[in-house]
Amino acid sequence: MAKRSRPFWLWPAVTVLILALAWWQLPAQFGVRPVYLWTDRLIFLLLAGALFLGGWIRRREHLRQPWVEVFRQRRAMVALVVLLAFVITGLLDSVHYRKPLPMVDGQQGVQYSVEVVTLLDELLGTLREGTEKTYSAPFAMTQLARETVTLPDGTQSRIRPRLRHGGAHLTDPSQRGRDILASGLAGAAIGVGLTMLVWLLLGAILSRRWQTSWRAALTRIVHGRTEVPWRAILVTAGSLLVLMAMTALWSRHWHVFGTDKVGEDVLYLAIKSIRTGLVIGTLTTLVMLPFAILLGIMAGYFRGWVDDIIQYLYTTLSSIPGVLLIAAAVLSIQVYIANHPDLFETATDRADLRLLALCVILGITSWTNLCRLLRGETFKLREMDYIQAATAFGVGHFTILGRHVLPNVLHIVLIIVVLDFSGLVLAEAVLSYVGVGVDPSTISWGNMINGARLELAREPVVWWSLAAAFVFMFALVLSANLFADAVRDAFDPRLREQSP
Amino acid sequence: MSGDDILLRVRDLRVQFGQGPQAVRAVDGVDFAIRRGETFALLGESGCGKSMSALALLQLVPRPAGRITSGEVWFDGQDLLALSEQQMRQVRGHRISMIFQEPMTSLNPVMTVGEQIGEVLEQHLGLPRRARRDRTIELLTDVGIPAPARRIDDYPHQLSGGMKQRVMIAMALAGEPDLLIADEPTTALDVTIQAQVLELLAKIQRDTGMAILLITHDLGIVAETVDHVAVMYAGQIVEAASRRELFASPLHPYTRKLFAAVPDRRKRGRKLETISGNVPPLNRRFTGCRFAERCDEAWLRCREQAPAWTERETDGETHGVRCLRYQPGIEAPRVVSRPGSETGSGETKPASASTLLTVRDLKVHFPIRKGLFKRVVGHVYAVDGVDLQIADGRTLALVGESGCGKTTAGKAILRLIAPTAGEVIYDGQDLARLPADELRRLRARLQIIFQDPFASMNPRMMVGNIVEEGMRAQGIGRTAEERRQRVAQLLEQVGLPPEAARRYPHEFSGGQRQRICIARALAVEPRLIVCDEPTSALDVSVQAQTLNLLKDLQDRFGLGYLFITHNISVVAYLAHDVAVMYLGRIVEQGPVDAILDDPRHPYTRALLSAVPSLDENGREIIRLEGELPSPINPPPGCHFHPRCPDAMPVCAERYPDPVTLPDGRVVKCHLVGD
Ligand code: SF4
């Protein structure tokens, strides 16, 4: 056993510093102008917080043990892999910058485009740029609606014109099926190859930890004889890689999920929506946590008039219908934004502020639940002998709160945060649908679904926007729920006591 | 034993939790037999598998974690383990019933008493509705519930603990069973109530001729009520004999140690016998004797050969034991008697030690608030005028039944609960009125040890930090290094290795935790420690260790103890002075010998007589009627008069004044003095 071990925050601190430096300095190296949106900064803060929390948890046996249990559950790990894919996409989409415009003669200094792009946009290049005129179906070569065009011989005819981008490389429309199959197969092959690479890499890493040969580690993974279900993780990651590679190859020439009313690729929209969903699901928690924790444990610990006030506060808040409160707040913010256009440099800035405002409002309406739970738990804890013992030593109130109460309610906080996440993602969709959600210019699943209202009434039906939003949201919410279940099982002491 | 008077015969019963090599074998080959109409006790400390054996008889082992892996349970010509769940339901509650330790959790809170008993009557006897009610009232009368016709429509929360246990017994009797399994039936009850319940069980047994399987850890109860005893240790029965035989000549080293570990008066001034170490974990295979690691009489062979069950005949009675020393054909080395355990410190310090703490007329009244505006509608007179004096280096025991306010008084002295009135004078200062920051400094002088060693430590902190907490709050030890050394030293003083500082509380057993709590209290160098039932959650052998430690610390550091307890044998062993509390007031107070030899207050007499003891058989129990009245409406006059066997008319009118007797004790009773 090491005599004086390193402080738990050492590695998190180093990682966070490196990240911050990169975020701050790298854009200049590439000649672009960084844009730090408010949500970006908060996401960075959240990331840093998560890193520190992770470091701290590793040192606390009672918190580490449940996580170890989570990591041993196959279902939880499969969900986690999917979640991670979403999170990485969201993070890439949170690095905003403006590109320089081409130099004009005699220009002083560099001018930057008003359009704010992200790292993700860079990766999705063709998806973003390959826009059409209007609706087109998935894998279509022609537009959905007929148009009157003048043929070379002067006659007019109503036909479905070929798309600018979708299938434009084919001259012979009958080649469509073969091309799709060919690029699909090629994508699958690339995906499988990548998976093998991951497997070899994993084997190399794990063989060092297990102190076995590389080959032995590889077979152990394949046979599933590992504590952490690496095989399941690998299979999930592999399926995701195959899927992504196939989609990537297809979308070089096709619109996998079709295009929307203004001809934008629906797949692109669905991917861009990920960030919005994640921001709502996580930042809301960040906003509400300090309130809920502080007020909850204070009410439970001090009782008396402190408790009365806090209880009054949250019963009042939770008896107003949430949607009403949110609608009122969002509308007034909308008015504020409309009246102060000078405050925002770009449209992205404006949309971002509204997103943040939505998080804050959702946070304010959703902290009461956690607060109530914490109050009840603290009530019980307060009577515990160890808190009385601390009082008998003359330990101060806030030290007791920090040292004895908070660590003993932390598991509740964790459970609630994870459980609330998927609910919040869904809430965004519903609110945007009702019209009090994010800014209409923000790409989000809610807005996509909102648009689908009219599309479903068209003839022929435009179903792909809704389908894309549904598939992505379903994947995120399902994996978040599966993961949350595992976390709750591992942390809920009531479930644990039953096994001797 | 032979013949058909055997009601229940258990052969090679095994219960296992979990699978594979890590499986916990909670019951590992248990054999015993119960005759019709007799009381049979399974005696053992916590975790020995006694309750699990009883549950297994009824196929009630919690599934799916646990299962019965082998065995036969012959009950009246039937093998119960071969029955299906359906058939078993006919046996449970009808042929064999069970009562549990916790009457609070074994009654359904949303059904009336009558409904719950009626349910059993309907299911097993098929009585029609009217007859059910009549029979229920009969049963309630049998178990001694006053006004049963009224009580029948009460809900469990309207009954006191003792009443609930009576209702449980009535429920168990409803099916007219041949065998009643009583799992620690009186552990949650006070001694006077315990005496009532035990007497009730004996009476029912006489009337109905049913057999009782009593599961208990309390040697005193066994000594009083039982015909046959089997002692369990680590999943096996290690000794079985008739009660007389076992108490007269216990054979197994473990049994003998158990007897020796019980504190009592004759052991005053000596160290109690203890059993070192802990019960071995049951998730491994044993090659030798399970007790070998803790046995003083073990020799090499004990670790290699598992002792077989050996039976001896004495006066026509069988006495079985599982120990190599008694196994025929084995030559055991002679026991080297260990010196040292006999010689304790000298007897009590001179009585004229200086006064450490004086409590005068201490009162704690909790307001009862009702309604929208939380108006005060009454008070709970939890502590209602208590006077105490504790001297340096001496132990004052505060004795009473639960609900008498003794714990509240202890906490109010330390101002963990705000006292309503009165003075607590330490070192010339009145603690009850001291401003918060001055009190905070004084807290180092006065410490407390709690009853439940599992609840008194923050499970999220390492032991080192727990012990250190008081030092940090009080500014003892300037550097972290200094404090760490002091923690190590403290842990050593209470008999724990210094490495314990880096571990978490859950890694320790109950007794070890209690020692950590003692170390934590010692860390701030207190003069007085309030010990709030520090041993009542511990097994006898562990209790002995804790008492030895407390006594030792007192001798070394001259600590004063306020020892709050309901356990009279601990008082007899440890205390110098005794104060008996009844309903918020002290009714008798004085030197321990005077009070135990010649109690003057009727309540003290009843309390002392209710304590089961190991040796006297012919003692007469003064039966107390009813239970402790509510401290919200104490009876007028002497609080004890509704239950007092000697009550006089004047008792209901006036609270008796304290009378000081020549031997220095103070009694509050009209009988005394006037
Ligand atoms: S067999 Fe040996 S170790 Fe076991 S109780 Fe007998 S003497 Fe002690």
Ligand code: SF4
């Ligand atoms: S005062 Fe009367 S009622 Fe009270 S204890 Fe004495 S004799 Fe009994």
